[in-house]
Every structure is written in structure tokens, then in C-alpha cells.
Amino acid sequence: MFEKLDILAFGVHPDDVELGCSGTILACVAEGKKVGIVDLTQGELGTRGSAETRKEEAAEAAKVLQASVRENLKMADGFFQNDEKHQRKVIEVIRKYRPEIVLCNALEDRHPDHGRSAQLVEDAAFLSGLRKIETVVEAELQDAWRPKYIFHYLQDRFLQPDFVFDISDYFDKKLQSVLCYKTQFFNPDLNEPQTYISSPAFFESIRARSMMLGKRIGVQYAEGYITKKMIGVNTFNSFIQHTT
Template sequence: MGKVDILAIGAHPDDVELSCAGTLLKEKAAGKKIAIVDLTEGELGSRGTVQTRYQEAENAGKILGIEARHNLRLADGFFEHTKENLLLLVEQIRRFRPEIVLANAVSDRHPDHGKGAKFISDACFLAGLLKIETDFEGESQEKWRPKAVYHYIQDRHLKPDFVVDVTPYVEDKFKSIFAYETQFYKEGSEGPNTPISGKEFVEFLKGRMREFGRPIGAEFAEGYTVERIAGVNSLFDLI
């Protein structure tokens, strides 16, 4: 697998689709290469199984047109900030060599999201240290540090530092979400009710995207927070 432009990372399969799929679709249409890494298999989810989640993630990835998807198989709900776990992600960052990493929300309802945000950020930093040695599939890896880490916004309302107009890509974004057939609303679907399985959750997502879009005159947008000050080449980049 060669270098990608954007590596989107989520604590669970479907985190990326729910939060930044529109952005990924937009960048894909602009010719960018994209890969996804899931930290866990989402095995604690109330609906579906690990097996169905893998198939759903594969189907969603096809809709997004990604180059590759990898699962670290850390413990859902209980993954720890350890050297061993961090090195697993460092390997993937060095494997894909992204310019930009999209990561979980810095604070959220699910504890894995905020925990994942720091975990991902720390791994991005460590991946750039020369004296940390890793190998992937038997080949030693060179250091690599992404130019930027942006955190997408999930369930909890956070004020974005910037938003991306994704209006033309909303339909395909929701196709990627609904690829997770066991997780989200589907007429006649079976399984326990969860905070994300009802039809109202779909309306919540659309409402949040409309809220983010309104200040920039867009119908739908996705929001992000930044770790450090973002620079632009021209004031006109901010229009």
C-alpha cells in the first residue's frame, strides 16, 4: 500500500462514516487518496457482531472509495494508552504516510472517543521520532509525522474551529452510514433500541450538519477542531 493524502482514524468502525465521510468523499472527488484505520472491532456494540461489522466496514469503504482499511483490534471500551498499543498505530501511520490525519472528537459521550483522540494524536507525534523503530510486514519503516491532526466532532456539541461544506456529498455520506445495516435505522430491522438505532438519530445528524453549514452559507457541513493554530496562504482561503 502506497502513500495516502488523508488517514481517517476512529475508535470504532462507523466513527469515520458518521463524522467525516462527507469530507472524505469531497477530497476523493478532488483526487486525494484516503485510508481508514479502526482502533477496535466495535465488539461491545449492542447490535450486530464483529463479523457483520467487518462486512459493513468493507461495504462502507467501497462507497467512500478508500484505498485501504485496517483494524488494530484493540479492546473496545477498554483499550489502553500503552507503548505496545501506540506502536501498532505508529506502524500504520508510517505505512500510509498521510499529510493529514482525521481523529476522534477530543471529548464525547462515549469514553473511547476522547481517549481515542489523545491516543491518535500521541501516535502521530511518536511516528515522527527517528529512534522509535518499527517494521511492517517484515520491512523496517522510516519516521513519518503528519502535517496536521484535525478532530472531527461526534455526539457531544463542540464549537468547531473550521467547517467543510459537504452539501454535494450528503447522499453518499448517508449511504456509507447505512452500510452498517445492523447499527442504524432500517425499516423492519430487529435488535435492541440504542441511542443511534432510531430514525430520530438520522435527523439529529442532518440537523447538526445544517447547523455547521449555516454560518458559511452551506446547506450541510462537517465540523473540526484543531490542535494547533492553522495557517493559510491567503485571507481569501478563509472565504
């Protein structure tokens, strides 16, 4: 039996999770939550680095984030589809770790893989709750499992978030996890082609986006999320400051 996780964060490429929701992961781990990361592809079509270097970088970033587990489903970068074959792979990993919350890519974005993977994970999360869909892992028939919430983190395009998560105490460590990807971002010591994300300006945009979202709720840094499912509350206690 695999360890049950509270949160399972999906990224279509290694570094998506770090860029999109690593501050949230760090905050949740600090609260004692168990968080896992699943990369759908190895990022093998990336202009800089290779699948091998991305694997090493992802492992280093997982240590920074104190993830309970990180695995890669090795789907074809750029060419995976939202079909039964790929949905079953995601269903298997959701049923393996039984998360209450799933974090995944933006519903639409500059990179076409992002939106496609977002819908793949969302569809698979629903199907994972249907007991008549049978999946077997390590010769064991899996039980049906449907996460309570699917939250899509913001990426390159600015989409209006449904809520934002305060990461002020964890922003520096978020950047540390991103910098584990030495081949992908600005690095004057590398003789690699320049890309959209390898300039110093792109790295500064991470800070600017986090500051902008933080300003919306009166904190220094935040990460934004979109949810298709309405979030309900049954108390205002978390919104009220108690004094003695």
C-alpha cells in the same frame, strides 16, 4: 512499499468515520486525494450486530467512500489504553501510509472510547516522527513520519469547531455510507434491542447537525473539526471571488 496516502481517517469503532467525516472524505476523493480508513476496534461490544457484521458493513461503506484502503487494528473495544503497546500499533500504520493529514475521533464525547482514542492517535502521530522509535512491518524497518495536521471530527457532543468543511455536494452519499451499517441504525426489519443510535430521531440528528454547521458558513451542509495546531494562510485568494 505501501501506497502513500494524503489523508488517513481513524475511527475507534466501525461507523465513527462515516458519522463524523465521511462527507469530507468524499469531497477529498473527488479532488483526487488518496484517503485511507483505519478502525481501531471491531466494535465487538456494540449492543446490535457483531464483529462479523460490522466488518462486512465497514467494507461496503469503504466502497461507497472510495477509500484506497481500510484496515482494522483489532484493539479491544472498550478496554484499549493509550499506552506504548497501542501507540506502537498506530505508529506503524501512520508510517506505513505516510499521510499529510490525520482525521480522528472527538477529543471528548458521550462514549469514553472516543476521547481516549483521540488522544491515543494524537500522541502516536507525534511519536511517529521520532526516528529513534523503531518499528518494523513485514520485516522492513520503517522510516519516521509525522503528519502535518491532526483534525478531530465532531461526534455526539457539540464542541465548538475550529473550522468547518463544506460537504453540501456529498451529504446524500455520506448518508449512504452510514446506512451501510444496517445493524446499527434504525431498521424496522431487525429484531435487535433498541439503542441510543438506532432510533429514527438519531438519524435525523445527523442531518440537523450538518445543516447547523453549514449555516455557520452559508452552505447547506458541513462537518466540523477541532485542531490543536494553528492553521496558517499565506493568501486570501480562496476567500475572494474573482470576476472577469
